[in-house]
Amino acid sequence: MLSLLHENLPHLIHAYGYWVVAGLVALECVGLPLPGETALISAAIYAGTTHKLGIVPVVASAATAAVLGGMLGFWIGRAAGYPLALRYGRYVGLTESQLKLGQYMFLRHGGKIVFFSRFIALLRAVAAFLAGANRMDWPRFLLFNTAGGVVWAGLFGTGAYLLGRQVRHIEGPVGIALLAVVVALVIAGALFLRHHHAELQAQAERAFPGSLRPPERAAGE
Secondary structure, three states, X not given: OHHHHHHHXXXXXXXXXXXXXXXXXXXXXXXXXXXXXXXXXXXHHHHHHHOOOOHHHHHHHHXXXXXXXXXXXXXXXXXXXXXXXXXXXXXXXXXXXXXXXXXXXXXXXXXXXXXXXXXXXXXXXXXHHHHHHOOOOHHHHXXXXXXHHHHHHHHHHHHHHHHHHHHHHHHHHHHHHHHHHHHHHHHHHHHHHHHHHHHHHHXXXXXXXXXXXXXXXXXXX
């Protein structure tokens, strides 16, 4: 399915233009594994080589879709991911203390995670959902989600427009390099959490004292 979509992407852009870019970017940011970034780059190259699309509307449609898709992904995480984790997390080893730690990390570093995840394919599809599931503050999420979507669309769209098809030769190596950076950061983060787990857990407990469950549910259990 995805390979077929990739193969037909140029034809879809030729036929439907900005709507294809907006749709794929929005759905990717909601959490679906779709080629939103590839659609943006392909449309920008198409705009630069044929001038049948304008680069400003291409970037604007991608940025708007990224912001809106991220907002929807956030609220899905807030409405579904958090209650499910709270209710059933203990069955898979996810304790309330661990949920508090996740919320605390998003409280401290959620803005950076949301912003920079825009540039990492593996994170772009899940960052908004995780931000919602970890109860990140909505105004803060909105700020970094908007900033990340606009900067990402502007850099990738304008870069592809100016470089044309040459961007295809650097897209792969750049993606691999970014993935390597993410893996290194994940490993470093895991080591940091291991060495400072007790301290961070205590800080999370101070930030979120008491039970995370609603009073009526906690009283009934």
